[in-house]
Amino acid sequence: MKIGKQSAPYQAICTSNPDTIIVRGHDLVNDLVGSISFTEYTWLLVAGTLPDDKQRRMLDATLVAIAEHGLVPSVQAARMTLAASPEAVQGAVAAGLLGCGSVILGASESAGAFFRDVRELKEADGSSTEAAAEKLMRRYKDDRKPLPGYGHPLHKGSDPRAERLLDIAAELGLSGIHCDIAKTIERLIPDIIGKPLVMNVSSAIPCVLLDAGYPLLALKGVPLLARTAGLIGHLLEEQTRPIGFIMSHAAAGAIDYDGRAPTGFVANEN
Missing domain, CATH: 1.10.230.10 (Cytochrome P450-Terp, domain 2)
Incomplete structure (x- = not known):
């Protein structure tokens, strides 16, 4: 993949004027809003064409299948980030997505x-x-x-x-x-x-x-898009039934210190 100066200064996803917004050749307001599902819109944005019914259903199924999988590390990171910075939901979502790699979702x-x-x-x-x-x-x-x-x-x-x-x-x-x-x-x-x-x-x-x-x-964007919805659900719950600091405390209790310490020192972080 070429990184650096671009030979063709063009993009084909979105443009606009004061009256009309065009997305992939379609009038956003008159053709898309209220007329297609978000799954169809995702396919359009990515592939450049509207999906047929079979393609829509298949993408929809994959998004539903991967959106939620419990307190995996990326979700824990998001919830503990929100616990530490409750004003930054976007930061907590980002923390969760940054935790999605080759082992989780990648x-x-x-x-x-x-x-x-x-x-x-x-x-x-x-x-x-x-x-x-x-x-x-x-x-x-x-x-x-x-x-x-x-x-x-x-x-x-x-x-x-x-x-x-x-x-x-x-x-x-x-x-x-x-x-x-x-x-x-x-x-x-x-x-x-x-x-x-x-x-x-x-x-x-x-x-x-x-x-x-x-x-x-x-392909990598499919689980990321799906899991974003799951993260938002967890972060709403974190605001109403917080467990971020409980998870943090549990981690501290589950992991013992085995480094050097002064003679007679007894750890008691509680």
Whole structure:
């Protein structure tokens, strides 16, 4: 990706004059506000065209599936930030989003890129999906790289969110090469990795959305957009039923100090 001076000083998302606001070629007020859903608007902003009904339903399903997952570290960071700075909801939301990385929420983009690589290898070699997937999976194993989007600390037998998203893709007639690749990888994992790892929601999201025509480079934004809604819900609750300092106190109580101290010193932070 080129970073630096741009050769073409243009953007194609939004423009306006004193009377009209244009978004992706549509009159915002007369064509979009009150006429389309936020999910449709998201697809339009990202992909540049309005989705059909199947695409809308698929994106909507992924957003619902990933918006909330309890007191994960990013949510704890947001709630404790608001506890420390109750006037800055935007800062607390930002703190939660900054805590979304390769372990929490960030695997969708990398899993999608892996599915793309398998598809491109399959097309280049004229090989089967299984052969292309196995070749790249063994390369990941040799490089000691984890397969993105597989395995879950709680959902060992299957991730119910992933299963539901795959079912919806099939029901809508959207299930295609990327879903096939994702399922093939899951099937091959025990023989190649040496233990079963289930497809989690972070691999289900990219395979169903790529098959629906959603852009690969925008995949990371889907869980971020969804989790923003979850964070706002947690932050409203933090204002009415605060637990930020309770979590902070619990952390202090759960973690012991093992550094140097004067002889006879006894820690008592309470």
